[in-house]
Amino acid sequence: MSAPPPTEPFAGRAYKEGFHDDIKTLKSVPKGLSHAVVDYMCDVKGEPNWMREFRHRSLDLFLKQGIPEWVPGLRDEFHYDEFTYYVSPVEKSSRRWEDVPEEIRRTYDKLGIAKEEQKLLGGLGAQIDSEMAYHNIQESLAKKGVIFLSCDDGMKQYPDIFRQHFAKNIPPEDNKFAALNAAFWSGGSFVYIPKGVKCDIPLSVYFRINAEQFGQFERTLIICEDDSFCHYVEGCSAPIYTTNSLHAAVVEIYVKERARCRYTTIQNWSTDVYNLVTKRSMISAKGVMEWVDGNLGSKRTVKYPSCYMIGEGAHGEVLSLASADKGMWQDAGAKLVFLAPNCSGRINSKSISGHGGRSSYRGLVQVARNATGCRAQVNCDALILDPHSRSDTYPTMEINGDLATIEHEATVSNVSDEQLFYLTSRGLKKEDAVSMIVNGFIEPVVKELPMEFAVEINRLIGLQMEGSVG
Amino acid sequence: MNETFEIVDLHARIEEREILRGLNLTIRKGEVHAIMGPNGSGKSTLANAIMGNPKYEVTAGEIRLKGENILNLPTEERARKGLFLAFQYPCEVPGVRTANFLKLACNARAGKELDTMDFYDKLQEKMKVLDIEEKFVRRYLNEGFSGGEKKRNEILQMLMLEPEFAVLDETDSGLDIDALKIVCEGVNKLRGPDIGILIITHYERMLRYITPDYVHILVEGRLVRSGGPELAAHLEQFGYDWITKKQ
Numbered sequence: 001m002s003a004p005p006p007t008e009p010f011a012g013r014a015y016k017e018g019f020h021d022d023i024k025t026l027k028s029v030p031k032g033l034s035h036a037v038v039d040y041m042c043d044v045k046g047e048p049n050w051m052r053e054f055r056h057r058s059l060d061l062f063l064k065q066g067i068p069e070w071v072p073g074l075r076d077e078f079h080y081d082e083f084t085y086y087v088s089p090v091e092k093s094s095r096r097w098e099d100v101p102e103e104i105r106r107t108y109d110k111l112g113i114a115k116e117e118q119k120l121l122g123g124l125g126a127q128i129d130s131e132m133a134y135h136n137i138q139e140s141l142a143k144k145g146v147i148f149l150s151c152d153d154g155m156k157q158y159p160d161i162f163r164q165h166f167a168k169n170i171p172p173e174d175n176k177f178a179a180l181n182a183a184f185w186s187g188g189s190f191v192y193i194p195k196g197v198k199c200d201i202p203l204s205v206y207f208r209i210n211a212e213q214f215g216q217f218e219r220t221l222i223i224c225e226d227d228s229f230c231h232y233v234e235g236c237s238a239p240i241y242t243t244n245s246l247h248a249a250v251v252e253i254y255v256k257e258r259a260r261c262r263y264t265t266i267q268n269w270s271t272d273v274y275n276l277v278t279k280r281s282m283i284s285a286k287g288v289m290e291w292v293d294g295n296l297g298s299k300r301t302v303k304y305p306s307c308y309m310i311g312e313g314a315h316g317e318v319l320s321l322a323s324a325d326k327g328m329w330q331d332a333g334a335k336l337v338f339l340a341p342n343c344s345g346r347i348n349s350k351s352i353s354g355h356g357g358r359s360s361y362r363g364l365v366q367v368a369r370n371a372t373g374c375r376a377q378v379n380c381d382a383l384i385l386d387p388h389s390r391s392d393t394y395p396t397m398e399i400n401g402d403l404a405t406i407e408h409e410a411t412v413s414n415v416s417d418e419q420l421f422y423l424t425s426r427g428l429k430k431e432d433a434v435s436m437i438v439n440g441f442i443e444p445v446v447k448e449l450p451m452e453f454a455v456e457i458n459r460l461i462g463l464q465m466e467g468s469v470g
Numbered sequence: 471m472n473e474t475f476e477i478v479d480l481h482a483r484i485e486e487r488e489i490l491r492g493l494n495l496t497i498r499k500g501e502v503h504a505i506m507g508p509n510g511s512g513k514s515t516l517a518n519a520i521m522g523n524p525k526y527e528v529t530a531g532e533i534r535l536k537g538e539n540i541l542n543l544p545t546e547e548r549a550r551k552g553l554f555l556a557f558q559y560p561c562e563v564p565g566v567r568t569a570n571f572l573k574l575a576c577n578a579r580a581g582k583e584l585d586t587m588d589f590y591d592k593l594q595e596k597m598k599v600l601d602i603e604e605k606f607v608r609r610y611l612n613e614g615f616s617g618g619e620k621k622r623n624e625i626l627q628m629l630m631l632e633p634e635f636a637v638l639d640e641t642d643s644g645l646d647i648d649a650l651k652i653v654c655e656g657v658n659k660l661r662g663p664d665i666g667i668l669i670i671t672h673y674e675r676m677l678r679y680i681t682p683d684y685v686h687i688l689v690e691g692r693l694v695r696s697g698g699p700e701l702a703a704h705l706e707q708f709g710y711d712w713i714t715k716k717q
């Protein structure tokens with residue numbers, strides 16, 4: 001199965017993050033993946049032996065595993081040898097922007113990331129290629145015991161907490177891309193929120209790919225102890241080259257009893273990037289996890305943020321928003337896995353396909369035999385803007401526990417001629433009418449987001465809809 | 471200046487079927503015209519052709535707004551020039567708040583960004599005229615509105631956009647007795663030397679509130695008879711048989 005080729009040339013989206021900068025590489029490896037690359041990374045990072053062994057074992061697992069049957073159209077598309085698996089333009093992660101190499105700062109200035117830090121954020125991390133160039137947390141949060149470091153620094157500075165949680169949620173055996181990440185992971189964040197601490201301003205990390213034909217494998221570990229709260233926000237972008245890049249991240253989250261974690265993603269990769277990500281949270285009793293997953297870019301996205309409800313009364317929620325423009329295939333969705341009684345979960349997914357883009361919703365609701373009295377609600381709506389674009393839905397339910405109430409609703413709609421005529425009859429231009437209909441379509445998800453993210457998502461989707469005719 | 475809206479020998483079809491077959495009508499500013507006619511005679515087709523619905527193909531004739539033939543203009547240009555259609559079946563646009571939509575529509579009509587406070591003041595005023603409650607305009611455009619609420623919303627849009635020529639396609643259907651009275655009073659407030667109005671209806675009751683200057687009868691795509699308000703009363707009594715037989 002492959003997407004029908006568009007029969008008309010489309011302009012594609014306006015992507016202002018598509019520039020690349022000349023940034024001096026300090027450390028890198030030859031193209032392709034090998035045990036020698038793993039050893040090089042362990043050496044330059046100065047890692048403990050257990051990690052070296054873990055990486056080698058993961059690479060073996062990766063080489064042994066096939067790509068799952070259902071993963072859309074990846075088998076023949078790229079060759080792992082075309083990528084470079086480690087590129088670092090920095091010596092270390094800095095806590096002050098002044099200490100970050102000037103050319104990297106310039107990139108981040110252009111992206112407008114640093115400016116937001118003072119206004120909105122409790123902490124900011126800025127990764128470029130394989131390493132964090134900058135990682136800092138506000139003094140007030142640090143005083144409360146909140147830890148916010150690059151994942152590498154987390155491993156070195158808090159080895160016990162790190163080792164207790166690392167790869168326990170998503171082991172390298174989980175899937176091929178998780179194994180790939182485990183072998184070559186570099187960068188990402190380590191977040192620890194102590195018992196009872198409410199970290200009410202977001203911690204944010206931005207991932208930038210600058211190198212060509214490069215693989216970025218950041219790894220993020222978030223631990224919210226009992227009764228704590230945190231909101232973590234990630235954004236990303238990459239230059240437009242004529243070649244491919246690969247991004248395979250792993251995000252593991254532990255939401256302990258009565259804690260709450262919200263994880264917001266605004267994925268805005270260029271259409272060069274294969275985005276193959278594994279994200280999972282373990283939610284203890286009465287804990288709450290909320291994934292807000294906005295997929296607005298990339299060539300392929302394969303990502304289903306998951307909630308594993310392991311304690312009684314846990315709640316997991318995924319708001320998923322995907323926009324597939326020209327040259328994109330968003331295979332997004334969510335998983336709710338109920339492993340304890342009286343838990344609840346909700347998936348609310350909205351996808352838009354336009355200009356020949358393709359989006360799929362893939363969802364799993366699984367209720368274990370002992371997980372009685374659970375409730376799940378799944379809504380997935382797709383909007384298709386033109387006949388060249390496509391949308392599919394693949395929901396799976398495996399219900400074993402008693403007393404479960406499961407609701408599932410799915411809709412597919414088009415921008416209708418009636419709506420366009422109605423809106424244009426009031427003087428709106430056709431493009432404005434389309435974007436009004438699109439914004440209206442995603443409104444139920446966007447209105448649940450904090451203002452600043454809602455604005456950014458509306459802006460990015462607005463750019464994609466430019467010039468689209470229903 | 472030529473302050474007229476003219477329809478000259480209009481032929482229009484939908485899906486290869488000719489519905490309008492040489493329709494002529496001139497509306498001057500200040501006038502209210504009514505068109506009555508049996509189901510399927512082409513009333514909504516006329517309304518859609520006037521507004522430029524791409525589904526309806528005009529095969530001959532002209533539509534002139536103040537002397538200018540507008541048949542080649544896209545729908546939004548016609549609206550910006552002051553044409554308005556109150557839909558027989560207004561459609562729903564989920565997720566779009568009525569007030570936000572109205573603001574953009576008013577900006578488009580004005581050709582500039584209107585002051586937000588001025589806009590909301592005007593909106594409040596017009597909502598009062600139509601006895602519409604505050605939360606109505608915060609709801610999503612027509613989504614889940616009752617039939618009557620949708621019609622009221624059409625007239626609210628008309629009062630906000632202040633068109634030069636307006637077509638009301640069966641605005642009375644779906645309105646209860648009290649709502650009909652309120653809506654008609656709203657239309658009467660707008661009635662005056664700066665606007666020409668065309669009311670499409672099946673029933674005389676709407677015309678009792680808004681007395682038309684002219685009544686026309688549309689049968690099989692042509693206006694077969696024109697007269698004053700007494701024509702509507704006559705129709706109410708005798709039905710269309712009377713006309714079609716007499717022909």
Ligand SMILES: Nc1ncnc2c1ncn2[C@@H]1O[C@H](COP(=O)(O)OP(=O)(O)OP(=O)(O)O)[C@@H](O)[C@H]1O
Nearest residue numbers: 484485489507508509510511512513514515516558
């Ligand atoms: N989308 C369409 N496809 C095919 N035929 C249509 C379509 N719309 C209207 N027609 C036909 O065109 C003719 C005229 O329809 P129109 O809606 O103009 O009638 P009307 O006078 O407004 O009727 P009513 O009083 O029921 O509103 C009818 O025979 C109708 O079936």
Ligand SMILES: [Mg+2]
Nearest residue numbers: 513514515558
């Ligand atoms: Mg009609």
